[in-house]
Amino acid sequence: MESHRVEVYIYDLSMGMAAHLSPMLIGKRIEGIWHTSIVVYNREYFFGSHGVESCNPGKTAIGTPKEIKYLGDTQVPYSVFIEYLSGLAHSSFTGKSYQLFTHNCNNFSEEIAQFLCGVSIPKYILDLPNEVLNANLGQSIAALVGQLEKSARPIEEEQQQAIARENSPDLSKEIEEARYNSFVLEQRRKTLREKLAKKERKKEKKRKKILDAGGVIPAELEEIAMADTEALNGDEPAPLPSEQAFALEEEEKREDEAKKKARDPPIIYRDFIDVKEEFDGLVSIIDGKLNPEEQKSTEELQQYMIGGEGSWALSDGFLDYINRLLNDKQLPVEARVKILNLLAAAALKDDLILVLHSDRKDHVIMNYAFEIDRLSKEEQEALSLFVANMFDNLSSSEWLLYISEWSFNNQQISNIRVTTKVAVHCLLSDNATLQDRGAAIIYNLASKEVKTVVFDDIAVEITMALLQYFNQKPSEEQLFRCMKSLARFAEISKQEVPQLIQMIGPDPKTFKGTSDRVDALIDQISTRIR
Structure with missing residues (x-):
């Protein structure tokens, strides 16, 4: 009979932040908020609040799995598996039956792993819900994980294409290569100008020395040293940059300076x-x-x-x-x-x-x-x-x-x-x-104008860190920096960041009265979380 490789994909919904925040929130360290799926027959299968779903391996909005664990090989024919899966989707694993702690993606993965290979997924994943449920903040964590679970969905085709374009290694390399070449060219022109300037200063000194001695300046010192200037990438003579080229470079510099002034000073x-x-x-x-x-x-x-x-x-x-x-x-x-x-x-x-x-x-x-x-x-x-x-x-x-x-x-x-x-x-x-x-x-x-598909995740990760840091009662300067950042992240990630602030706390309003500039930022944030 034909064999098929069976793997469990293990994702951390918290993107690494559970390890940082769990000691504060539940009094003990947990390494991740685990979401799992089973990959078999070149397809990824998982369960969530929308029921049983599937996609190409690794093509959920969560991104790359933290770990891929080999479970074994199965001889179950694909047609039998699909029939079995259809039965689960219409009985014990419907969307309405989903329960975050007691009947979730990991229970589904366990069921499928047992059916295909007769093995279990890692025990620490199945034990995690009890650790969270027994914590004082179990319900708050549940609400947070419920929001994170929504990202465990197949990426729509349009989104896949957009993300593929944004994250394409080839495209990224081309962009960075173009940037690199641009900077190299600019640096070569700058170096050329420096060399020419040094040469001119030497000639000027020589002219002055001859004039001071009452001599006559040789004709060669009156000529522009175009043929004597070495190209930066060889020994061939290089022409002087044209006035148009200098004007263009000056315009680029002015544009860069304008961009720099337009943003908050770092x-x-x-x-x-x-x-x-x-x-x-x-x-x-x-x-x-x-x-x-x-x-x-x-x-x-x-x-x-x-x-x-x-x-x-x-x-x-x-x-x-x-x-x-x-x-x-x-x-x-x-x-x-x-x-x-x-x-x-x-x-x-x-x-x-x-x-x-x-x-x-x-x-x-x-x-x-x-x-x-x-x-x-x-x-x-x-x-x-x-x-x-x-x-x-x-x-x-x-x-x-x-x-x-x-x-x-x-x-x-x-x-x-x-x-x-x-x-x-x-x-x-x-x-x-x-x-x-x-x-x-x-x-x-937070002061950067960033437009990438990953920046929403970064905003959420940093927000969780900021909220934890607020419990340390920072100074006014530190509080201003952090509140400024939090206001920006609440603007970037309009849903997740305000929800995190509400669920995890502390409420930014508890810092009211620190200073006028901090109060203004708290008001901005408060309008987002109403």
């Missing part, structure tokens, strides 16, 4: 780092521990951060150097802290984006940032400083929000998810410095 830490001190400290730590190529990268870093050169001074091997400093555990923690502080200062430069784009293949920086919860407190502080400062420039802040995914440690992550994790982790830390940086990053995130 919270950054401009004078926090003494660049020379950090660089000298790094050199003293790594002295004698680098190979010749890495020593060259140290010199390039000095030219970029202290010598005033552009990012063109950094060679192709610079990211390998960063990778070594961040991930070589033989080096002391101080080396990682120093290079992160230098990157935080570099984030205030508008050409750092060229370095960031060259990391789009190996994701050295974001893979490191994704593991913030495993880093030392000193590394966490330096990393949070870097992420906060990245919002100073439009290009680098947009890079933080890229949605194209890659696999890291068996998880699908993206720049926006890493940025969110860093922000949430810092805000909920017991470290005052991290809390300050986390509030700044969330404020900066």
